[in-house]
Amino acid sequence: MQRKQFIKQSLKGLGTIIALPTVVAGCSKDEDLTTPGGGGTGDCALSPSETAGPFPIKTPADLVRANIVSDREGIALLVTLTIQSKDDECAPMAGVLVDIWHCDSDGNYSEYGGTPMQSANYSNVHFLRGRQTTDANGQVSFITIYPGWYPSRAPHIHVEVLDSNENSLLVSQIAFPEGISKTVYATSAYHGDFDTSNASDNVFSDSLEGNMGNTTGNTNDGYTLTHTIVV
Numbered sequence: 001m002q003r004k005q006f007i008k009q010s011l012k013g014l015g016t017i018i019a020l021p022t023v024v025a026g027c028s029k030d031e032d033l034t035t036p037g038g039g040g041t042g043d044c045a046l047s048p049s050e051t052a053g054p055f056p057i058k059t060p061a062d063l064v065r066a067n068i069v070s071d072r073e074g075i076a077l078l079v080t081l082t083i084q085s086k087d088d089e090c091a092p093m094a095g096v097l098v099d100i101w102h103c104d105s106d107g108n109y110s111e112y113g114g115t116p117m118q119s120a121n122y123s124n125v126h127f128l129r130g131r132q133t134t135d136a137n138g139q140v141s142f143i144t145i146y147p148g149w150y151p152s153r154a155p156h157i158h159v160e161v162l163d164s165n166e167n168s169l170l171v172s173q174i175a176f177p178e179g180i181s182k183t184v185y186a187t188s189a190y191h192g193d194f195d196t197s198n199a200s201d202n203v204f205s206d207s208l209e210g211n212m213g214n215t216t217g218n219t220n221d222g223y224t225l226t227h228t229i230v231v
């Protein structure tokens with residue numbers, strides 16, 4: 001199935017978030033994701049290795065899906081990741097597993113909660129988490145919402161790349177441009193502006209260039225994020 005058809009099919013039933021006509025139309029397999037500013041690493045440098053954080057996926061094999069929104073509300077976001085191999089001159093890696101997870105518009109994670117770290121208890125649900133297998137171009141796409149934020153962290157998405165036997169190849173995180181985050185967080189679905197900049201974030205402060213995704217769009221049509229990860 002062609003990527004655009006697949007994404008459009010996955011969009012059915014997303015009544016709680018903004019539709020994605022512009023986002024889908026702008027997604028192309030032919031995009032250059034390794035140019036400077038394109039969320040890529042044209043010099044084939046390894047992507048930054050980062051912490052999985054306190055809320056990693058517990059059962060990713062049970063969450064094979066492209067649409068990870070569930071019942072969450074927020075500004076629509078289409079995430080397309082390209083996985084490349086440093087040992088093979090940045091050739092695309094087909095058939096590897098990609099897991100992503102992030103918080104909702106209020107800064108809460110599924111699969112956790114009811115603790116001092118996160119009072120809202122979402123331990124029995126699995127929103128905003130998913131797994132996909134890369135295609136021949138080393139790409140996966142996820143339909144989600146723009147992540148919210150929580151104290152002491154800049155807005156981010158977690159990602160882990162694993163081989164077909166589920167051996168971890170890299171755990172990393174993706175950052176967002178602060179201007180876009182400010183625009184998103186001014187909408188009614190979010191709980192105000194973030195309190196931590198990318199430069200002062202304890203994860204991104206020393207590796208922001210390698211973590212930054214290429215994010216485009218607007219609050220009416222939704223956003224796209226493209227990012228190349230080299231393992």
